[in-house]
Amino acid sequence: MVKTTDSIAYSPFRHISRAMWKDLNGHLSYPIADEDIHQLNALNEPLTMREIEEIYFPLSHLLRIHVDCYRRLHQNANAFFNNQAKRLPFIIGIAGSVAAGKSTTARVLQKVLSLGPDNPKVDLVTTDGFLYPNEYLEARGILNRKGFPESYDTKRLLGFLSDIKSGKEVVFSPVYSHLVYDIIPNELQQVTQPDILIVEGINVLQVNVQARRGPKVFVSDFFDYSIYVDADPKNLLQWYIQRFQWLRKTAFQQPDSYFHRYADLSEAQSVEMATTIWEEINKPNLIKNILPTRLRADLILEKGSHHFVKSVKIRKG
Secondary structure (H helix, E strand, C coil): CCCCCHHHHCCCEEEEEHHHHHCCCCCCCCCCCHHHHHHHCECCECCCHHHHHHHHHHHHHHHHHHHHHHHHHHHHHHHHHCCCCCCCCEEEEEEECCCCCHHHHHHHHHHHHHCCCCCCCEEEEEHHHHECCHHHHHHCCCHHHECEHHHECHHHHHHHHHHHHCCCCEEEEEEEECCCCEEEEEEEEEEECCCEEEEECCCCCCCCCCCCCCCCCCHHHHCCEEEEEECCHHHHHHHHHHHHHHHHHCHHHCCCCCCHHHCCCCHHHHHHHHHHHHHHHHHHHHHHHHHHHHHHCCEEEEECCCCCEEEEEEECC
């Protein structure tokens, strides 16, 4: 009898090591200044030109293949229906845990994709802007569950994406401030017919559990490609603690910071506080709501202990 490893043989994903992945680039390369790399970096997440060349250039190349196919399909459909409908944005969703580095992934991908041969217009929107205001969350006693599905105005987010995919020329999204830990009143981000739109957030691959009546529509229904930034939970905790400590010395020091009360914590106290927040809020959300969406992605970036991508999983077919 021949034994097979079913979990490997029948996995819906193709596993590619970093060494193999970097050679799939097709030798596409764009100059990126050191200043740009510094601006793309986030908090304690390291970012090097090597990481961009070996991970994001191949990823950009793969995405461009999908974008080109998407455009050809649109052109052929227009010819079939004998009309000249406007070209709709190609939407990329990026999900992952708090502290996984999905925001950096989104920013780097936006930069690299915009350097393509036709210089496409690439916009980036985060779903933080679609969180309910603190006043709303406090009134319902769920401020400590910010980031959980019930803390998002899912209806507004779905409406935003529907407008984008309907060809609406100008669409607006709310703006969130991490400094004040709240939506900024009367401030909106304008999105005007991008060629590519990146939507980043922990909730982008989750199902709309709040919808009780009518057809069930998910945020991911509007995506043309989806990416999940994955990491070991132990590493995520360590990165969260490191980020908390960095913020304690920087952003938390500002009097208008929502977390200013943590500015004077000692090193040991900040570690304890960050660990408590992670264990009581971020970890349960990861286990219950975020991690289960990983297998809904088209591509998974698997990170090692130093925040750099160690391997890639791509959905077959």
